Amino acid sequence: MSALSRRDLLSILTGLTAFGVGTTEAWAAPGKRSIATSNSGPVSSGSASKSPRSPKSATKPATKPTVQVKPKLVFLDPGHGGKDSGALGVRGTREKAVVMMIARLLQKELQAGGRYRVMLTRRNDSFVPLRERVARAQAARADLFLSLHADSHPDADIRGASVYTLSEDATDRETAALAARENRADGVIAGLRLADQTDNVASTLVAMTQRSTVNDSRRLAETIVQTLSRNGVRLLRRSHRQAGFAVLTSPDIPAALVELGYLSNRQDEKLLTVRQHQTALARSLRASVDAYFAAGAATRKA
Numbered sequence: 001m002s003a004l005s006r007r008d009l010l011s012i013l014t015g016l017t018a019f020g021v022g023t024t025e026a027w028a029a030p031g032k033r034s035i036a037t038s039n040s041g042p043v044s045s046g047s048a049s050k051s052p053r054s055p056k057s058a059t060k061p062a063t064k065p066t067v068q069v070k071p072k073l074v075f076l077d078p079g080h081g082g083k084d085s086g087a088l089g090v091r092g093t094r095e096k097a098v099v100m101m102i103a104r105l106l107q108k109e110l111q112a113g114g115r116y117r118v119m120l121t122r123r124n125d126s127f128v129p130l131r132e133r134v135a136r137a138q139a140a141r142a143d144l145f146l147s148l149h150a151d152s153h154p155d156a157d158i159r160g161a162s163v164y165t166l167s168e169d170a171t172d173r174e175t176a177a178l179a180a181r182e183n184r185a186d187g188v189i190a191g192l193r194l195a196d197q198t199d200n201v202a203s204t205l206v207a208m209t210q211r212s213t214v215n216d217s218r219r220l221a222e223t224i225v226q227t228l229s230r231n232g233v234r235l236l237r238r239s240h241r242q243a244g245f246a247v248l249t250s251p252d253i254p255a256a257l258v259e260l261g262y263l264s265n266r267q268d269e270k271l272l273t274v275r276q277h278q279t280a281l282a283r284s285l286r287a288s289v290d291a292y293f294a295a296g297a298a299t300r301k302a
Contacts, residue, residue, distance in 0.1 A: 072293060073117045074110055075137040077147035077247055078103040082127025087152035089263035091270075096125065098272050099148040102260065105282035106148075110289065130246035137253055144220070144289065145255035147247045150272055152264040159265035160236040161228055163221040164257040166214055166249060167242035216254035220292050224256060227288040231280060234261075234268075254292075258285070 078100040080086035086095030103120060110116040119140055121133040128136075137145050151162075218240075225239045248255045260281055261268035271277040 071115055071117045072143040073119065073140060074289060075119050075121065075140065075142035075145045075253070076103045076107060077121040077133050077137075077145065079147060079149040081122045081125055084127055087150055087263045089150075089269040089272075090156070090266050093263055093269050093273055095150045095152075095263060098150050098263070098278075099260070100125070102272075102278050102281055103148050105278055106146075106285050109282050109286040116289070133247050134250050134253075138250055142253050144292070145247070145250060145253045146285070146289075147245070147255070147257040149257060149259050150268075151259040151262045153262055154264075156264050156266070158236075159262045159268040160234045160239070161261055162236045162239050162241055162259045163224050164241050164243050164245060164248070164259070165217040165221045166255070167244055168214075169244065210251040213250070213252055213254055216296075217248070217256055219295070220254050220288070221256045223292045223295070224258060224285065224288040227284050227291065228281075231284045231287075233281065233284060 078096070080096040080099070082096075084096065086099075088094060100122075107118045107120065110118050119136075119142070121136055122128045133147075134145075221240045225235065229235055229239075243257075245257050248257060261272050263269045263272065
């Protein structure tokens, strides 16, 4: 090899060394040289083969705000009270006392889960007029009204529970009466003061609201009947009935009156005074309230 060629070769080797490639690597085969180069330590910051790592984001994913669900207000109405003892059993059991005991058990059942607020139309052995019971529930803006009673019948063989809602005839009468009352200045239907409306508009508002309320009341009654039946509570053959009970006449609060049994029947009277049966009735009614509100929520979502 000529001297010039050696000088040229030496220059080439010197240049490769300056770029970080050793003599051995320079003479290596192209494939091996490539591997050796890739394993020969970190690449300079100017190299495009690796990009600097971006720091991980410290931002946490957004969480949805917790929605506080307002407890439903259930108004319980232990029938009768005070001077009004209600039905009298064969063995002297008083209706007003039996229904108060069951109402208190039901109150505890409903409050236990924290889903409901519960108020009673009477908290002791006192007399409260029927219209006053409804007025108290309306003033508190109750979501549900449940009146508890124990029936009586001349035929001592009649026994079993039943549920009442407001009849169509009674609904029509109540609609006309409420819209025409002189004191309707205090009435509020669907968020509107009746005093601010004409008679025709007031009547229409009451009719529409009460029609919706009656439908909800019927759904409540059917739920109670089904739940009582599933829990082995004896029912009358026609267990859901309609009547013009005054405590069912609120135009905007779904309401049902439950006759828990007949004190005129010895078997029903005995059961209604046994704590185990009273608790079973309270739990069945609580389950009915749960099912009623759950079905309503499902319908709104749909």
